[in-house]
Amino acid sequence: MHQALRRGPSFPSGEAAQPPRPTGLRKRWLAAGIFAVLVALVAGVSFGPVSLPPGSVAIELLNLLPGVRLDSGLTEREIAIVTELRLPRAVLGLLVGGLLALAGGAYQGVFRNPLADPYLLGVAAGAGLAVTVVLTLGVGSGGALSGLPVTIPLAAFVGSLGAVLMTYLLGAAGGRSRSPATLILAGVAVSAFLSAGQTYLLQRHAESIQQVYSWLLGRLATAGWQDVRLVLPYFLLTSLVILLFRRELDVLSVGDDEATSLGLHPQRSRYLLIAAASLGTAAAVSASGLIGFVGIIVPHTVRLLAGSSYRVVLPLSLLFGGAFLALTDVVARTAAAPQEIPIGVVTALLGGPFFVLVLRTARRVLS
Numbered sequence: 001m002h003q004a005l006r007r008g009p010s011f012p013s014g015e016a017a018q019p020p021r022p023t024g025l026r027k028r029w030l031a032a033g034i035f036a037v038l039v040a041l042v043a044g045v046s047f048g049p050v051s052l053p054p055g056s057v058a059i060e061l062l063n064l065l066p067g068v069r070l071d072s073g074l075t076e077r078e079i080a081i082v083t084e085l086r087l088p089r090a091v092l093g094l095l096v097g098g099l100l101a102l103a104g105g106a107y108q109g110v111f112r113n114p115l116a117d118p119y120l121l122g123v124a125a126g127a128g129l130a131v132t133v134v135l136t137l138g139v140g141s142g143g144a145l146s147g148l149p150v151t152i153p154l155a156a157f158v159g160s161l162g163a164v165l166m167t168y169l170l171g172a173a174g175g176r177s178r179s180p181a182t183l184i185l186a187g188v189a190v191s192a193f194l195s196a197g198q199t200y201l202l203q204r205h206a207e208s209i210q211q212v213y214s215w216l217l218g219r220l221a222t223a224g225w226q227d228v229r230l231v232l233p234y235f236l237l238t239s240l241v242i243l244l245f246r247r248e249l250d251v252l253s254v255g256d257d258e259a260t261s262l263g264l265h266p267q268r269s270r271y272l273l274i275a276a277a278s279l280g281t282a283a284a285v286s287a288s289g290l291i292g293f294v295g296i297i298v299p300h301t302v303r304l305l306a307g308s309s310y311r312v313v314l315p316l317s318l319l320f321g322g323a324f325l326a327l328t329d330v331v332a333r334t335a336a337a338p339q340e341i342p343i344g345v346v347t348a349l350l351g352g353p354f355f356v357l358v359l360r361t362a363r364r365v366l367s
Contacts, residue, residue, distance in 0.1 A: 025311055025312050025315055025316070026306070026312075029305075029306045029312070029316055030315070030316075030319075033315070033316050033318075033319030033320055033323075034319060036319060036320055036323035037094060037319055037322055037323050037326075039323065039327075040090070040093075040094065040322070040323035040324075040326035040327045040330075041061070041090050041091070041094065041326065042054050042057055042058050042061065043326070043327060043330050044086065044089065044090030044093060044326045044327070044329060044330055045057050045061065045082055045086040045087050045090050047330050047333070047334055048086060048333055048334070049333075049337065049338060050078075050081065052074065052078060052081070052082065053073075056072045056073050056074050057072075057074075057082060059071075059072035059073075060072040060074055060079060060082050060083075061082070061087070064083070084224060088224055088225045088227070088228050089220050089221070089329070090326050090329075091228050092220050092227055092228050092231065092287065092288070093220050093322070093325045093326035093328075093329045094322035094323070094325070094326050095228065095231050095232065095235045095284075095287075095322065096220070096231070096284045096287055096288045096291070096322075096325055097294055097298075097321040097322040097323070097324055097325025097326060097328075098235065098239070098317075098318045098319070098321045098322035098325075099231075099234070099235055099238060099239075099280040099281065099283060099284040099321075100118060100280075100281065100284050100291065100294040100295050100321060100325070101294050101295055101297075101298035101299060101317040101318065101320065101321020101322075101324070102238065102239060102242055102277070102280060102314060102317050102318045102321060103118050103123075103238070103242075103277040103278075103280045103281045103284075103295055104116070104117045104118060104294065104295020104296060104298070104299050104317070105242075105295070105298075105299035105302075105310070105313050105314050105317045106242045106249070106273050106276070106277040106314065107121060107123075107274075107277055107295070108299060109249035109252065109253065109273070109310050109313075109314075110249070110252075110270050110273050110274060110277075111168075111183065112252075112253060113183055114300070114358060115183070115184050115296070115355075115358060116183070116295075117292075117293070117295040117296045118160075118277070118281040118284075118285075118295050119290070119291075119292035119293060119294075119295065119296075120184055120187050120188070120191075120292075120296070120355075121163070121164060121167050121183075121187040121190075122163040122164070122166065122167045122186075122187045122188075122190035122191040122194060123160045123163050123164050123167075123277075123278060123281050124160070124281060124285050124290050124291075124292065125163060125190070125191040125194040125195060125290070126159040126160045126161075126162050126163025126164070126166075126190075126194055127156035127157070127159045127160040127163070127281060127282045127285040127286065128156075128159070128194070128198065128216065128285060128289075128290050129159050129194045129195075129197050129198050129201075130155040130156050130158055130159025130160075131152055131155060131156050131159070131285065131286055132198050132201055132202070132212050132216075133155065133201065134151060134152050134155050135212050136201045136202065136204075136205040136212065137205075152286045153230070153234060153282060153283050153286045155286075156281075156282035156283070156285050156286040157278060157279050157282035157283075159282070160278040160279075160281050160282045160285070161274075161275065161278045161282075163190055163191075163194060164274060164278055166190045166193075167183070167186045167187045167190045168183075168186070170186040170189060170190065171183045171185075171186035171187075198212075198216075216289055216290050216344075217289060217290070217342035217343075217344045217345060218288055218289040218290055218291040218292075218342050218343045218344025218345075218347070219288060219289055219340075219342055219343055219344075220288055220325075220329050220343060227287050230287070231283050231284075231287045234279060234280060234282075234283030235280070235283065237276070237279065238276050238277070238279055238280030238283070239280075239318060241272060241273070241276035242273060242276050242277065242280075242314060243314055243315060243318075245269055245272065245273055246310045246311050246313075246314045246315070247310070247311060248264055248269045249269075249273070249310040249314075250309055250310050250311065251264055252264075252266055252269065252270070253310075288343070289344060290344055291325070291343060291344045291347050292344060292347055292348055292351060293347050293348060293350065293351020293352070293354065293355065294321055294324065294325060294347060294351070296351060296354060296355055296358060297324065297347075297350065297351055297354050298317050298320050298321040298324055299313055299317045300354070300358055301320070302316045302317055302320060325343070325347075328343055328346050328347055328350070329343050331346055332345075332346045
């Protein structure tokens with residue numbers, strides 16, 4: 001495992017194989033990311049079975065700030081819908097989307113692989129199997145994190161970390177012939193193995209099929225602020241660790257020897273980043289189920305638009321990933337109203353073609 005991480009697969013030849021340009025995060029892109037988060041927050045609270053005026057919703061959100069008291073024109077019932085029903089769900093979408101996009105960007109930097117993603121590496125499947133074990137054994141009764149603040153996130157973390165270890169041990173079996181294709185095939189194999197375990201558990205515990213199946217498709221349903229409070233510590237810890245090491249990822253992209261000569265500890269950094277990304281993925285999966293492709297769509301879009309340096313990619317992935325998933329949740333709630341489409345289905349419809357595009361850019365390595 002140590003050697004597999006040290007010599008891990010490289011990005012395809014071309015621009016992705018070159019060291020990122022030494023450019024920092026520009027203020028206009030940071031402002032754009034914050035603006036996207038605010039727009040997604042207002043949209044997530046405004047639209048639903050009962051549509052509310054976005055301007056009034058924005059005023060009501062401002063009223064949550066200390067010392068602010070403005071007339072939004074909303075009734076008491078509408079204010080309750082904003083603050084107790086839709087706002088927690090929108091905030092949860094921001095947290096989960098930010099975690100998945102940040103984890104995807106971190107995995108791509110650690111393993112120097114443009115196709116690395118919590119979903120494709122089997123990390124999400126590992127977390128999903130662990131949570132399924134907890135749900136089918138009857139430890140939790142309200143779905144995801146509801147009523148169980150410790151067991152499910154920790155089980156998901158163990159499952160996700162075990163899955164990433166299995167993927168990279170399997171990917172390392174090819175020795176020096178490793179490539180991004182080998183890595184992804186290993187992730188597919190691990191995901192299939194873990195999914196088979198899930199299927200077996202569901203067959204043995206048929207009474208839990210509906211609960212687990214709705215969770216596997218991905219959703220952001222929440223009964224209040226409890227899920228947000230439970231995910232928030234994992235979000236803060238994961239974001240802090242990964243963002244603190246974003247400069248080291250830029251150095252690691254040129255090779256371990258160069259990083260060591262600059263006084264860095266490549267292996268320590270890699271292991272810490274893998275643990276942080278797996279923890280973030282576990283928290284996201286335990287709260288929202290399996291939502292794929294966010295870790296590919298957002299980081300690659302940021303690279304195309306704002307630059308390839310991880311000092312740029314990771315902070316913007318955190319912001320735009322949250323905005324992306326919150327807006328995707330709006331589509332899932334309104335596209336087939338009054339019914340709700342599982343958010344994992346929507347992200348798969350968007351992520352499938354995007355993955356093909358990324359795969360084509362890596363064809364020289366994958367061939």
